[in-house]
Amino acid sequence: MKTVKDYIRTIPDFPHGGIMFRDVTTLFGDPRGFRMAIDQLLHPYVGQQIDRIVGLEARGFILGGAIAHQLSLGFVPIRKKGKLPGETIEQAYQLEYGEAVMEIHDDALQPGERVLVVDDLLATGGTAEAGVKLIERLGASVMACAFIIDLPDLGGRVKLEGMGLDVQVLCEFEGD
16 A cells, blocks of 8 residues: 655755755645545644644645645645735745745734644755744744655754644655
């Protein structure tokens, strides 16, 4: 029987030499694989008190939208700077090659709302940490973070768990 990991393609040396890129588009493109991933990501949260699903740009939008639909919840995107219209708040975070900025609409979440953060891949945890900080600045609380893939050697899960967050991953790729 296939697992979620079996649907993920590895592309060597992308975007540059030495990187083993974990491509979830093959998972998304397969109806059984995609359904399996969505079901496994949302299963722990069925019946939980969650008010919104927050997806991190860009593949977190695909996953988050599907999970929000299945749980009958609203969906909130966190995007790269300059992509959202209207008033936003922003949070800078570190990349291995510099700095980036994420944004959320300043009225996207209400104080006290409980959210599930969703993305495809957890590496260093910088993007997820920035997303969590944005959510908390709006007065909402993060109930958990859910990812398809964890690259444990890069420390993102340890970082998020060190912030007191529950982290769920469907599969790991060691050595990345």
